[in-house]
Amino acid sequence: MAQVAESYYFENPEVNPQLPQRRRRRRKKFRLWRLVVLVVALAYFLAPLYAGVKFALQNDLGKFSFWAFTSLPSEQGFSGAFFLSMRLAFFTAAVELILMVPTAIFVHIRVPKLRPIMDFVTILPIVVPPIVLIVGVLGSAPLWLKSSPYLLSIFYVVLAMPFVYRSLDAGLSAIDLKTLVEASRSLGGSWIRTLWSVIMPNLRAALLSATALTLALVFGEYTMANLDGWTTMPVWIAQFQQSDAHVTLAASMALLIGTWLLLSLIVAADRSQSRRSRRKAGTP
Amino acid sequence: MTDVQASTTAGSGPGASSGGASVRLENLVRTYGKVRALDGLTLSIEPGEFVAFLGPSGCGKTTALRVLAGFEHPDSGRVVVDGKDLSNVNAQKRDMGMVFQSYSLFPNMSVLDNVAFGLRMRHQNGGQRRTKASELLELVGLGDQSTKYPHQLSGGQQQRVALARALAIEPRVLLLDEPLSALDAKVRAELRDQIRSLQQRLAITTVFVTHDQEEALSMADRVCVMSSGHIEQIASPATLYARPTTAFVAQFVGISSRVPVQMDGKEVVIFGQRCPVRTSESGDVSGPIDALLRPEDVAIEVDPQGSGFITHKSFFGATTRLVVQIGEIPVRVDVRSDVGADLALGEHVRPRIIARDVLVAPRGQVEIPSEV
Numbered sequence: 001m002a003q004v005a006e007s008y009y010f011e012n013p014e015v016n017p018q019l020p021q022r023r024r025r026r027r028k029k030f031r032l033w034r035l036v037v038l039v040v041a042l043a044y045f046l047a048p049l050y051a052g053v054k055f056a057l058q059n060d061l062g063k064f065s066f067w068a069f070t071s072l073p074s075e076q077g078f079s080g081a082f083f084l085s086m087r088l089a090f091f092t093a094a095v096e097l098i099l100m101v102p103t104a105i106f107v108h109i110r111v112p113k114l115r116p117i118m119d120f121v122t123i124l125p126i127v128v129p130p131i132v133l134i135v136g137v138l139g140s141a142p143l144w145l146k147s148s149p150y151l152l153s154i155f156y157v158v159l160a161m162p163f164v165y166r167s168l169d170a171g172l173s174a175i176d177l178k179t180l181v182e183a184s185r186s187l188g189g190s191w192i193r194t195l196w197s198v199i200m201p202n203l204r205a206a207l208l209s210a211t212a213l214t215l216a217l218v219f220g221e222y223t224m225a226n227l228d229g230w231t232t233m234p235v236w237i238a239q240f241q242q243s244d245a246h247v248t249l250a251a252s253m254a255l256l257i258g259t260w261l262l263l264s265l266i267v268a269a270d271r272s273q274s275r276r277s278r279r280k281a282g283t284p
Numbered sequence: 285m286t287d288v289q290a291s292t293t294a295g296s297g298p299g300a301s302s303g304g305a306s307v308r309l310e311n312l313v314r315t316y317g318k319v320r321a322l323d324g325l326t327l328s329i330e331p332g333e334f335v336a337f338l339g340p341s342g343c344g345k346t347t348a349l350r351v352l353a354g355f356e357h358p359d360s361g362r363v364v365v366d367g368k369d370l371s372n373v374n375a376q377k378r379d380m381g382m383v384f385q386s387y388s389l390f391p392n393m394s395v396l397d398n399v400a401f402g403l404r405m406r407h408q409n410g411g412q413r414r415t416k417a418s419e420l421l422e423l424v425g426l427g428d429q430s431t432k433y434p435h436q437l438s439g440g441q442q443q444r445v446a447l448a449r450a451l452a453i454e455p456r457v458l459l460l461d462e463p464l465s466a467l468d469a470k471v472r473a474e475l476r477d478q479i480r481s482l483q484q485r486l487a488i489t490t491v492f493v494t495h496d497q498e499e500a501l502s503m504a505d506r507v508c509v510m511s512s513g514h515i516e517q518i519a520s521p522a523t524l525y526a527r528p529t530t531a532f533v534a535q536f537v538g539i540s541s542r543v544p545v546q547m548d549g550k551e552v553v554i555f556g557q558r559c560p561v562r563t564s565e566s567g568d569v570s571g572p573i574d575a576l577l578r579p580e581d582v583a584i585e586v587d588p589q590g591s592g593f594i595t596h597k598s599f600f601g602a603t604t605r606l607v608v609q610i611g612e613i614p615v616r617v618d619v620r621s622d623v624g625a626d627l628a629l630g631e632h633v634r635p636r637i638i639a640r641d642v643l644v645a646p647r648g649q650v651e652i653p654s655e656v
Contacts, residue, residue, distance in 0.1 A: 187402035
């Protein structure tokens with residue numbers, strides 16, 4: 001009883017005039033702590049970027065110049081590497097989604113007991129070093145495949161699988177998949193129509209995030225492309241670094257900004273579609 | 285809630301089925317591992333009839349509905365609709381509209397598009413689809429909500445849209461899988477009336493699964509009480525309540541108190557009073573037996589020398605339910621509320637059987653009522 005009375009006194013601002021002041025002080029202290037964490041985190045991430053951008057915006061004499069950026073397209077091998085990376089990125093994303101979307105849906109609807117096993121299996125590519133994967137396959141792959149850059153895509157599909165599966169798994173868990181599928185089927189929807197008209201639109205955010213992660217992974221992968229002998233963007237950057245550090249850094253920054261823009265575009269497209277839907281429904 | 289349009293007549297208007305279909309479930313067996321969810325279920329449903337599957341969790345009622353819908357395939361047995369064996373026809377082609385327990389509207393589509401979805405799958409043109417979907421939304425009282433999205437509707441509104449969507453395809457059979465269980469009591473009662481009213485107007489064969497006996501008894505033409513994958517009894521709500529043929533039905537439907545009794549020929553003696561035993565399809569019972577008493581089967585009189593005393597009182601509006609402790613046995617008794625108001629807890633009473641006969645069953649555990 002004494003404890004209750006004590007708590008009542010200390011927690012009630014009407015009987016304890018010191019309380020609001022103490023709370024304000026505590027809140028202030030907490031905010032300051034958060035600000036410090038934010039500044040340190042920002043410095044950690046932004047300082048290397050700042051250094052990179054600064055270096056890329058200097059000429060050989062240390063003066064400010066866009067020269068490294070403007071000369072990029074005409075540098076030997078740049079456009080080839082850029083378009084190869086683009087082709088591989090989009091091809092990988094397409095293959096990844098074609099394989100993983102039906103798989104994830106099948107596991108969720110038909111064999112939900114397999115989900116823990118899938119969680120384990122799809123994490124394996126993170127555990128196995130990329131170099132082990134590519135050395136093994138390069139030794140046994142047929143020549144026609146070894147001579148194609150799309151062999152890399154096969155590896156990239158494996159590498160991106162953990163991120164894509166998790167993204168899709170989270171998206172599928174967020175909707176009542178079984179009921180939606182059964183509702184569509186009972187209304188006469190075929191599996192394809194159900195997938196296209198009911199499941200995919202409700203997985204939009206998960207699909208976008210899976211695609212974005214795949215694109216980012218392919219644009220940044222170096223080890224496998226280098227061992228397979230293909231000059232993708234990261235390989236070109238590593239090779240050209242010996243000729244001109246300003247240009248390679250400009251390329252790295254351009255790649256970073258390009259990837260960021262791409263992701264922003266995807267997110268913006270998603271938001272604009274949601275806004276359109278809301279407006280159509282007559283709500284703000 | 286807007287009332288259903290009175291102009292809609294049976295068999296015509298939006299959502300009208302092409303005449304209710306007859307349904308026959310023949311000896312259905314469905315097992316999951318060692319569990320026999322359906323154990324030789326056999327049932328016939330007349331065209332336009334409203335049948336409710338009622339039973340406790342795990343009795344197989346939802347499995348039976350899912351087998352009928354085509355979402356589950358039986359290990360053996362047949363599903364026959366209008367004389368046609370649908371056992372090997374998949375859900376997509378069965379022409380059965382279904383309303384689910386959880387909100388099953390497609391979140392990416394507006395209310396109108398949801399209702400028109402089944403018509404789109406049937407390749408009807410855009411104008412026809414919109415017209416019909418709008419008519420159905422009017423029918424369920426949601427004509428002004430057609431441009432909204434599911435997340436902007438209440439639970440009750442979502443289930444009404446789901447009902448309109450199921451009716452849009454003019455299904456041969458309407459399947460309702462506990463569609464009211466997620467709703468609050470007031471909305472549930474309103475929607476219950478609306479579903480029943482629509483079903484009668486459209487004369488559509490309907491199968492309704494529920495664990496709520498009040499829902500089943502108030503809506504259905506016949507109630508099918510299930511237990512352990514088989515049918516305990518199928519009868520009209522009134523018959524089921526008044527003439528249960530098994531102890532399970534007597535216990536599950538309505539409220540029953542079990543009172544140990546001795547058989548004496550075709551009668552039993554309860555509280556010193558001789559009562560005829562109700563003839564039961566389950567046949568004669570031997571060994572120790574209990575009488576199953578409904579609250580309205582027993583009357584009480586205040587008597588300081590009486591064998592029972594009142595331990596609980598629950599007010600239900602017109603009636604008050606009492607629990608009268610008679611020896612070791614708690615017996616539930618309904619009295620008029622004005623009578624109940626004068627009775628005090630602990631007051632001694634004398635019980636008297638007023639039913640013309642009583643149902644008996646092999647002696648089981650006497651349960652202390654959780655619901656009085």
